[in-house]
Amino acid sequence: MNKIPVIVIFGPTAVGKTEFLLNFSRISEIVNLDSLQVYKYMDIGTAAPEREITDRIKHHLTGFLTPDREFGAGEFVREGDRLCSEIYERGRIPLVSGGNAFFLMNFIYGLPESPESSPEIREKIQIRLETEGPESLRRELEKVDPVSFNRISENDHYRITRALEVFHASGRPLSSFKVPDRPREKYDFLLIGLIRDREELYSRINRRVEIMFENGLVDEYRKLRKMGYGEADPGMSGIGYSEFLLMERTGCFTISDIKELIKQDSRKYAKRQITFFKKLENVIWESPENSDSILDKVRSFLSKYNFNI
């Protein structure tokens, strides 16, 4: 079976992925790997690629969903598979790019066998969490899935909820489902991880948040609120929006506090992304400054498929 070549360009927020993509404008189309850039009405806060970039290289999975809809790893893998096939059939090289390490891991290895997330069951468990408290849920998990019980930290209510959700949905413990441990055969991946010095990355993040405010992030948030989006909507949980919701809820921040908070949350996010990405194997790690060295590797990868940049 012929494999589909897929170039993946990933890295922490603000490392400089978007600009780098223009190198591929002749041969590729982009599959967006940022979980919040999938949403509409959130261009500023999610640093969505600008018009001049999307005009030059086709982007998929950006700005197509309203913020009240969930878009998780399952959706990403499904859509990503569909798009990669289509792009390759069109005679182009699929280029997956973004910062979501969890989506990427699921895309490379394939989804685990465990059932997909069920918002209805999850909500019931969340209500129990509020009424009965976390201890009650933990005792149930201990009985029903001791392996997960031991693996999940007692304060990680998010994962405790998920483990119980799987049990209630399938009647089987989460830990009994196989999780894939090798990359899927249907793809030939070229993994390029963009990275910079921590200090430099952080100052790029800070600068970018300043620019978001200059470009009207506050107005963008107000518009979203006017459209009726709020705490409960997945899109609004993102950095750059949840901080404003916090301000509304507590009333104890100024706009300039919020700006600093957004910078800080973005820095922490970048750190978490880096930690996660480091786990991936066969990654070419390189600063975006060294584009020649990266492009050499891309050329030798593409030569197998008679492509050139």
Next chain:
RNA sequence: GCCGCUGUAGCUCAGUCGGUAGAGCAGAGGACUGAAAAUCCUCGUGUCAUCAGUUCGAUUCUGAUCGGCGGCA
């Protein structure tokens, strides 16, 4: 200039009735089984402002000096 308060971790501060000190935040490292820009775990040595005095022993008490804040002139 005088009076009062104050000086402890990068920041905000606690504390030691005299036996060389600890929280929050920041920061660092890590986890990640279909919500993931989510969620969670681990990590605290610093001339306790400086100099002198008392003391077996001072970051702690006393004095002076130098900062800061407030009040009065």
